[in-house]
Amino acid sequence: MAQPNRLPVPNSEPGDDYVDGFEVFFDEANDQESQSAGMTANQAKVLLDKLTELVTISVDQKVETSKIASQIMDNQRQLIATQQILISLMDKSLELTRHVTAIEERLPSIYELPRLVESLRQRVAQLEGIEIS
Helix, strand or coil, rough: CCCCCCCCCCCCCCCCHCCHHHHHHHHHHHHHHHHHHHHHHHHHHHHHHHHHHHHHHHHHHHHHHHHHHHHHHHHHHHHHHHHHHHHHHHHHHHHHHHHHHHHHHHHHHHHHHHHHHHHHHHHHHHHHHCCCC
């Protein structure tokens, strides 16, 4: 414990020497406490500012995370819708391919039609006895 520097007061009463110096001791202690309290208050203010900054960053980060999650969900919905459209288009493509294949299978007979018609015309002409030039 710190010992105060005190000087005896020459014209004092017998009980005053015990009380003498306590004011100085408590004044110095109060000064030290106020300085340390000031340092503590400044440190507390700095720490509070940092805590506020961290909370703000945390909240901002949570908001951004929420926005990103919402955007991801929207993108997934759009992807599913696009996949459904693609599946529908693939079904139509298969259907068209079947029709084209059926037409291609009939094409040789269609290409033969002009010769067949000419052959039939000549045959009818022979049966009727008409000369074709």
